Ligand code: 4AD
């Protein structure tokens with residue numbers, strides 16, 4: 001009976017002992033009489049050396065990448081400058097193939113999905129996930145979720161779980177996914193905000209981490225049909241409190257990520273230039289952003305007009321939506337996190353309260369990050385009953401199904417506000433990914449619902 005101790009890769013620290021490892025062949029190279037294998041499991045990698053009789057076996061000569069394998073041997077310590085993981089090398093004296101891998105997809109893993117638009121890589125996402133790049137992003141993602149929960153715990157925000165199947169919209173009818181709910185019409189939620197607001201009176205500040213769904217029509221680097229939405233709602237606050245909270249949570253999450261040596265190493269590997277943002281964040285009002293864009297000759301592109309219409313490109317005017325392309329040019333030039341605030345009411349959602357000092361605009365904020373643009377959308381909410389009724393009317397929403405939301409203004413209203421942050425966009429910023437499609441396990445976007 002062989003009682004060799006089994007060890008996990010990446011954490012093995014038993015030089016000099018005989019160990020057993022289980023994993024998959026990640027890389028291999030043959031040099032004269034020896035074969036070097038990088039074995040990997042979910043926890044790390046180990047360099048394995050096959051020499052002597054082992055290398056002469058048919059199984060070793062025909063070993064393909066991704067083959068799962070059991071190996072036993074002597075674990076040796078290498079000189080400090082060796083390139084092997086943890087400066088350890090396993091000198092194998094026994095191996096057993098558990099599951100051979102068909103060699104036809106060897107080129108798939110470890111592709112950096114640079115355009116995020118490569119249909120083969122998207123179809124083979126299950127294999128792409130076996131590579132270092134894709135799986136390290138997923139490991140950072142898990143750490144970021146832990147860090148947000150920790151940051152909310154520290155700020156006394158309670159986690160709740162609002163429903164995903166709803167009968168009200170939050171962010172406009174154009175991006176609703178509808179479905180048949182028994183004999184009624186229902187939608188997949190666009191945002192849990194309205195539900196979070198109902199928790200404030202008895203649960204205090206709340207947050208949720210739930211998928212949101214948007215039937216976005218356009219193929220962009222930063223739009224998914226299903227994304228992880230981190231939303232928080234805070235009671236009895238001012239707009240300035242909201243901004244300070246956002247700055248605090250974002251910086252705290254980054255600090256927690258970088259304080260963990262394992263996660264920090266993944267971030268460094270994916271985004272070697274990453275610098276934690278410095279506080280306070282730059283603040284810019286929408287009206288000033290419009291001026292800034294015009295000063296920098298970044299035009300408004302009116303996509304309601306035909307491609308060749310000379311009127312299509314023109315300077316920005318107050319009231320224009322700042323499109324993704326213009327926003328990205330701005331963040332690329334400024335290259336720091338920006339609080340873009342005070343958007344005109346006409347281009348924002350119905351629930352946003354107005355700035356008492358300038359009734360044309362709302363107490364709203366988008367957080368823009370270099371390379372991605374908007375990662376957060378937030379605002380103060382209308383807390384007055386009559387004002388909310390007028391807001392429904394302005395956007396032609398039937399108030400009836402919103403009775404439960406309206407009731408918050410009838411039974412002890414309060415100044416309150418909150419925000420939603422797209423986890424995949426946060427990761428695209430943190431890990432320097434070209435597209436949010438690389439920041440989710442299996443991306444869902446226009447016409448893609450597989451694998
Ligand atoms: O700006 P949005 O639409 O705001 C809301 O949904 C608010 N109700 C949130 C709130 O106040 N509780 O979305 C918030 C964030 C965006 O800033 C973006 O990061 C992300 O959600 N997001 C998307 N991420 C990926 N794909 C999409 N299609 C997204 N739409 C929004």
Ligand code: MG
Nearest residue numbers: 366374376377
């Ligand atoms: Mg938004």
